[in-house]
Amino acid sequence: MHPSSFEYFAPARMEEALSLLSKHSGEAKIMAGGQSLIPLLKLRIASFPYVVDISRIEGMDQIKEERGFLEIGALTKISELEDSNIIKDKYQILHEAATQIADPLVRNRGTVGGNISHADPSNDIPAVVIAMKAKLEVIGRKEKRTLNADSFITDSFSTALEEGEILSKILIPIPDTRSGGCYIKQKKSAGDFSIAAIAVQMTLGDDYKVRSAGIGLTSVAPKPTRAVKAEQYIEGKRVDNSVAKEISKIVVSESDPSTDFYGTAEFKKKILGRIAEDAINLSYERAMVK
Amino acid sequence: MSTTKIKTRINGKQIESEVEPRKLLVHFLREDLGLTGTHIGCDTSNCGACTVLVDGKAIKSCTMLAVQADGKEVTSIEGISKDDELHPLQKAFLEKHGLQCGYCTSGMILTSLWLLRKNKNPTEEEIRKSLSGNLCRCTGYQRIVESVMYGAQLMIEKEAEEHEMVMR
Numbered sequence: 525m526h527p528s529s530f531e532y533f534a535p536a537r538m539e540e541a542l543s544l545l546s547k548h549s550g551e552a553k554i555m556a557g558g559q560s561l562i563p564l565l566k567l568r569i570a571s572f573p574y575v576v577d578i579s580r581i582e583g584m585d586q587i588k589e590e591r592g593f594l595e596i597g598a599l600t601k602i603s604e605l606e607d608s609n610i611i612k613d614k615y616q617i618l619h620e621a622a623t624q625i626a627d628p629l630v631r632n633r634g635t636v637g638g639n640i641s642h643a644d645p646s647n648d649i650p651a652v653v654i655a656m657k658a659k660l661e662v663i664g665r666k667e668k669r670t671l672n673a674d675s676f677i678t679d680s681f682s683t684a685l686e687e688g689e690i691l692s693k694i695l696i697p698i699p700d701t702r703s704g705g706c707y708i709k710q711k712k713s714a715g716d717f718s719i720a721a722i723a724v725q726m727t728l729g730d731d732y733k734v735r736s737a738g739i740g741l742t743s744v745a746p747k748p749t750r751a752v753k754a755e756q757y758i759e760g761k762r763v764d765n766s767v768a769k770e771i772s773k774i775v776v777s778e779s780d781p782s783t784d785f786y787g788t789a790e791f792k793k794k795i796l797g798r799i800a801e802d803a804i805n806l807s808y809e810r811a812m813v814k
Numbered sequence: 815m816s817t818t819k820i821k822t823r824i825n826g827k828q829i830e831s832e833v834e835p836r837k838l839l840v841h842f843l844r845e846d847l848g849l850t851g852t853h854i855g856c857d858t859s860n861c862g863a864c865t866v867l868v869d870g871k872a873i874k875s876c877t878m879l880a881v882q883a884d885g886k887e888v889t890s891i892e893g894i895s896k897d898d899e900l901h902p903l904q905k906a907f908l909e910k911h912g913l914q915c916g917y918c919t920s921g922m923i924l925t926s927l928w929l930l931r932k933n934k935n936p937t938e939e940e941i942r943k944s945l946s947g948n949l950c951r952c953t954g955y956q957r958i959v960e961s962v963m964y965g966a967q968l969m970i971e972k973e974a975e976e977h978e979m980v981m982r
Contacts, residue, residue, distance in 0.1 A: 633873050714946045
């Protein structure tokens with residue numbers, strides 16, 4: 525299969541990329557790892573006169589903790605996230621999501637920024653950054669701005685990025701002590717998208733009551749969803765099985781799955797309820813021992 | 815039809831080419847360079863038959879543009895044996911019957927090579943996880959996993975031999 529013809533640019537600097545996007549406004553597509561875009565181009569589901577490959581821009585693939593934030597450059601490969609020791613030790617939720625994205629070959633090219641800005645409701649990183657209350661830094665020609673993770677994706681395959689803007693980094697607040705989280709993904713087969721998946725991150729107070737919580741959902745609505753009511757319900761409580769059950773019901777009520785190849789809406793809700801309960805219990809357990 | 819100049823190092827050889835930006839790496843390898851050991855299986859980024867190493871990492875060459883390989887080092891199945899001597903992993907697949915029709919084999923071997931270079935002595939589970947992007951419709955994977963296990967052993971032995979030769 526061959527994509528339709530396009531003109532290709534691979535700028536080495538951000539300014540150059542931004543000026544290309546502005547010059548070819550409305551006709552240019554940003555490509556990072558290309559693991560979602562190239563399949564779309566090959567199947568000719570999408571075509572663009574210009575492709576701006578940003579993967580050669582330097583300094584956008586770092587993972588570091590600085591000024592209270594875990595900073596992840598948008599061009600960080602999913603496999604780099606997976607192999608990072610900081611992530612393995614301190615951010616289990618991210619590590620678990622990374623290791624379950626597609627397969628190792630795709631993860632060697634796919635990027636964190638691409639996984640978010642492609643805005644596929646089945647992509648895994650968006651729910652995680654929602655649960656972690658991350659901020660997303662976006663660079664345009666005129667200004668740099670920061671968006672909350674839960675307002676970045678506006679609909680299926682749509683984001684709050686304005687024409688010519690590039691997602692540059694993900695800023696995750698470094699969790700306090702007694703924090704824990706997890707990502708649970710239910711899928712039909714290895715490497716597949718999920719039937720439903722959930723990201724939970726919570727921080728406990730000295731009294732082991734939940735001080736703050738973040739819950740993000742994958743594949744169960746037209747866009748990655750923040751389960752706000754469930755977050756509110758859990759705050760101020762100690763988690764036991766009955767609380768976890770109650771929260772999972774609220775989570776399900778906040779989902780809006782559609783019937784498709786992965787199952788009926790009812791089926792997806794059942795799956796979501798079960799993994800939500802597990803995810804709440806597991807996150808709480810992890811937060812207790814941290 | 816506009817083309818772009820690219821410089822790549824393919825199996826150790828520096829190559830300068832003119833390619834259309836839309837050309838996929840797998841087509842560049844097979845059609846422009848005649849390296850047909852890299853197979854096209856599904857053509858939809860699922861099966862991993864087209865796996866090659868780019869700067870040492872296993873990737874799907876049907877999901878990368880040739881222009882993206884500019885300045886990079888690509889290793890295909892043709893690049894891992896030395897003269898007439900098979901690579902230890904190739905020997906292992908041969909001896910342990912790690913293939914039936916052989917269509918997926920070059921991809922299996924390159925993904926395994928990527929794994930074994932970062933993890934000399936992987937567990938069965940680590941091998942299975944690493945190969946989760948490479949589909950085989952004949953073997954049921956058992957023999958493939960055994961081949962990789964055996965290949966790991968052969969690679970360790972070979973490295974020790976080479977080390978001894980250098981020490982002498």
